[in-house]
Amino acid sequence: MSRYFTEDHEWIDVDGDVGTVGISDYAQGQLGDIVFVDVPEAGKSLAKGDEAAVVESVKAASDVYSPVSGAVIEGNAALADEPGLVNTDPEGEGWFFKLTLSDASELDGLMDETAYQAFVAKL
Amino acid sequence: MTINQSGWKPTSPQANEGGARATFTGNKALMLEEALIFEIGDDQTTGVDFPAGDVAGSRLGNLTRKAPIGLPGLSEPETVRHYTRLSRQNYAIDLGLFPLGSCTMKHNPRLNEKMARLPGFADVHPLQPVDTVQGALGVINELAVWLIELTGMHGVAMSPKAGAHGELCGMLCIKAALEKRGEGHRKVVLVPESAHGTNPATAAFAGFTVEDIPATAEGRVDTEALKARLGPDVAAVMITNPNTCGLFERDLKAISDAVHAAGAYVYCDGANFNAIVGRVRPGDLGVDAMHINLHKTFSTPHGGGGPGSGPTVLSEALAPFGPLPFTARMKDGHIALIEEETAGDDHPDTFGRMTAFHGQMGMFTRALTYILSHGADGLRQVAEDAVLNANYVLRSLEDTLDAPFAFSGPCMHEAIFSDEGFPEGFSTIDVAKALIDEGFHPMTMYFPLVVHGAMLVEPTETESKAALDQFIGALRSVAGRAMAGDQSLKTAPHFAPRSRLDETLAARRPKLVWKEPAGTREAAE
Numbered sequence: 158m159s160r161y162f163t164e165d166h167e168w169i170d171v172d173g174d175v176g177t178v179g180i181s182d183y184a185q186g187q188l189g190d191i192v193f194v195d196v197p198e199a200g201k202s203l204a205k206g207d208e209a210a211v212v213e214s215v216k217a218a219s220d221v222y223s224p225v226s227g228a229v230i231e232g233n234a235a236l237a238d239e240p241g242l243v244n245t246d247p248e249g250e251g252w253f254f255k256l257t258l259s260d261a262s263e264l265d266g267l268m269d270e271t272a273y274q275a276f277v278a279k280l
Numbered sequence: 281m282t283i284n285q286s287g288w289k290p291t292s293p294q295a296n297e298g299g300a301r302a303t304f305t306g307n308k309a310l311m312l313e314e315a316l317i318f319e320i321g322d323d324q325t326t327g328v329d330f331p332a333g334d335v336a337g338s339r340l341g342n343l344t345r346k347a348p349i350g351l352p353g354l355s356e357p358e359t360v361r362h363y364t365r366l367s368r369q370n371y372a373i374d375l376g377l378f379p380l381g382s383c384t385m386k387h388n389p390r391l392n393e394k395m396a397r398l399p400g401f402a403d404v405h406p407l408q409p410v411d412t413v414q415g416a417l418g419v420i421n422e423l424a425v426w427l428i429e430l431t432g433m434h435g436v437a438m439s440p441k442a443g444a445h446g447e448l449c450g451m452l453c454i455k456a457a458l459e460k461r462g463e464g465h466r467k468v469v470l471v472p473e474s475a476h477g478t479n480p481a482t483a484a485f486a487g488f489t490v491e492d493i494p495a496t497a498e499g500r501v502d503t504e505a506l507k508a509r510l511g512p513d514v515a516a517v518m519i520t521n522p523n524t525c526g527l528f529e530r531d532l533k534a535i536s537d538a539v540h541a542a543g544a545y546v547y548c549d550g551a552n553f554n555a556i557v558g559r560v561r562p563g564d565l566g567v568d569a570m571h572i573n574l575h576k577t578f579s580t581p582h583g584g585g586g587p588g589s590g591p592t593v594l595s596e597a598l599a600p601f602g603p604l605p606f607t608a609r610m611k612d613g614h615i616a617l618i619e620e621e622t623a624g625d626d627h628p629d630t631f632g633r634m635t636a637f638h639g640q641m642g643m644f645t646r647a648l649t650y651i652l653s654h655g656a657d658g659l660r661q662v663a664e665d666a667v668l669n670a671n672y673v674l675r676s677l678e679d680t681l682d683a684p685f686a687f688s689g690p691c692m693h694e695a696i697f698s699d700e701g702f703p704e705g706f707s708t709i710d711v712a713k714a715l716i717d718e719g720f721h722p723m724t725m726y727f728p729l730v731v732h733g734a735m736l737v738e739p740t741e742t743e744s745k746a747a748l749d750q751f752i753g754a755l756r757s758v759a760g761r762a763m764a765g766d767q768s769l770k771t772a773p774h775f776a777p778r779s780r781l782d783e784t785l786a787a788r789r790p791k792l793v794w795k796e797p798a799g800t801r802e803a804a805e
Contacts, residue, residue: 189707192787215783216709216726240788 161224161264162273168248169224171264179252180212180221180243183277188214191243196232196254203227203256205263210253212243225263227256311777314365318794321352327359350796369777371721373581377743377751381694381724381736382476382524384554384576384666391653392579392646401645406637410617417615420638421607423648427572427591430659431550432563435599438606439639442588443551446571447482447518449592449603449634453569454516454545455486456601456631466515466544472501473730474523476549488515495730498688499525499696503535510542520549521565522556522692524728524736525685526670536566545569545598553577554740555667555693558660568595574640578647589643600629605638665741669748670695673737676752680759684731693740699733703765708733711758713780716773718754 158172166184170177185191193213203209203223210221210232232254236242243251258264268276306313338344354362371378378385396402400415410417424436437453440446451469458466469483473495480490493506501519517539521529529535536546548562548570554577562570574589575581582588594602604627605619617638618627654662667690674695678686682700685691699708712722712735724736737755739748761769771780 190784190787192784213787215787217729241784 159264160270161267162270162276163222163224163267164276165222167221167224168273169264169267171258171261174258174261175230175255176225176227176258177252177255178209178221178224180247181273181277182247183280185244185247185251188212188219189216190214191240194233194236194240194243194253196234196236197229199229199231201229203229205260221253223256224267225256225258226260227258230255230257311368312365313777314362314369316794317354317362318352318796320358320362321354323348323353325353325355325358327354327356373742376719376721377739377747378581378721379723379737379739379751380721381526381696381727381738382551383581383724384552384573384693384738384740385581385742386554386576386579386666386740387742388579388581388646389650389653392649395649396642396645398645401641404641406641410615414615416641417607417617419648420641420644421609421615423644423651424591424607426648426651427593430557430561431567431570431572431593432561433567433570433593434563434596435594435602436606437592437594437602437634438644439603439633439635439637440571440590440592441635441640442575443549443571443573443590444478444482445588445634446573446590446592447478447547447549448486449590450547450569450571450594450598451482451486451488451516451518452603452631452634453592453594453598453601454547455488456629457545457598458515460601460629463543466513468514470506470509470514470517472506472517472519472523474499474501474525474527474529474728475518475520476524476551477727479518479520479547479549483516483518493517495525499523499527499685499730500529500688501531501535503531506535507538510538510544512543514539514542514544516545516547516568518547518549520552521562522552524552525688525730526674526691526694526696526736527685527688528556528692532565532567540566550593551576552693555663555670557663558656559663562593563595568598569593574643574647578650580643580646587640587643589640589647591639600627601631603632603634604630605633607638662741666693666739667691669739669741669743670737672745672748673739673752676748677755677759680756680763681735694736694738696728696731697735697737698731699735699762702733702762706762706765706769708735710769710772711735711755711762714758714761714769714772715754717775718758720751720754 158170160168160170162168162181166181168179168181191212191214195211197209203226205223205226207223208220209223212219212221233252373385373387401419404413404416420438424438427436437449440449458464467489468491469488470491470493471480471483472493483490491509493509494502496502500523506517517535519529519532521532523529539546545568546566548567550570550572553572557577569592571590571592574591604623605617608616608618610616616622651659670691670693674683674686674691677697681697684698685696708725712725715722725734727734727736773779
């Protein structure tokens, strides 16, 4: 399983043709306490870069973009009751949605963990 | 009169923490604690005594309410005291400087109120025959003339109820104009990062797709990026001028020319018009539509006595598509109200109607009073003083707080600072909360998003140098404590009726409905 990051601070874990998407630890730190998350419903078709989810903190509301194209399999229902999971475990239990990748080659344009950390260090 | 031989001097004793103790009532001197109205009301009390009904029986049948309605009953003095006590815990422009950026919280002259309360304006009904409300319609018409004159535009829609409603009015005009010329396929609206947050929301609501245009390092629109994005799918650009970084968009004329050449329209968010009123006419910069927040530029800000009002000025290209109704002065001096029934064939391209009636009459009266009492020279001075005050704040604090656009030249109506340099764990919110202890409403925070931990300060022309100096001193003191890592800031405010609230918990577990504690009613019976 491999993990990739976008410049908009989403991460995606890829296992076969299934991707799990969330926002990075850096992103949750910048947003502050998350109070509301709106995740996409199963079946929704997303193109790479589409607005896939919405995350609201006490400071701001932000769109979460889909790192790749695909069809949503599942949104993380646990975030409805516990949006704070995005703060406590952003790159684990705080995942946003899973999707079936329609074009694995789109992953080539994303960063790996090392490249992302270097990207964040420069911000 | 007896001679004071004790040596006691009648100085004012300062509040003494050492002597402070909780009071029996929970009140602090004359600052009163106040319960919710549901907690002080009951179902036995009423402020109005109705005579016993003389109608025998009820015609409601089985629709009669079975259980008490659950509204609190209070006598008239209890009701008056409840709301007056709550109002004393509020902050208002009538109490002090209100530096909320992009809100133009200026003084509301009392002359405005006197005029708005004249019976001929205050006691009219929108359905009265127009012959009986010629004075009120005259106010609307006269104000429309002034707004067109001050903006250099062609027409104005007076009915929008506030800023975002005015934005929607402008975007619906653009949509109607595009459809009229068979270009309804233009669906993209470009919104710079330096624009107001309502702009993309308005565009999306009107059915457009929003694309961001980046800001430059100096806080203005990246003109080249904007020009590069123009094309046959672009309907409009929504630009805020002066923008939310407090800067004048110097390239607006060139941007407008490029946008028009590409077949699109320019919407300008006029929320910050206060900085340029009497100095710059947006019409000269190629703007096609712009709303004017009467409740900002022309006084009566939020909390200052009135609702919003967002008349939208329109270019010659868009004016034919403006909404009904509007007023028109006939040759004989009579003011006509142009509505669906009276428009005839004169206004065939209107996109329709946004409001039931003519707009915010009370705000029209106040705005026209403000304009006429200031005159053209006075309005010009309003803009100059507002800009001068903002620059005084910016230059007085740039050695204390990071001012990301200080190098971009003079600011316009507002000064912007960031939380750069605050130690780990400290953020803008701590400064804002501590300002409450200092007796000020905090500035706008965390907006615009292009500035980290933004603090947006708009003092307006209302404030004297002494008032500005006091605010600057307070902000300098609080910012200094933040820079020094003063932990007491993390729990500020300490002197407010409530100290730091758990905003996260409030947002995650909001209690939106009062629920009667279980067993209360049974216990009372």
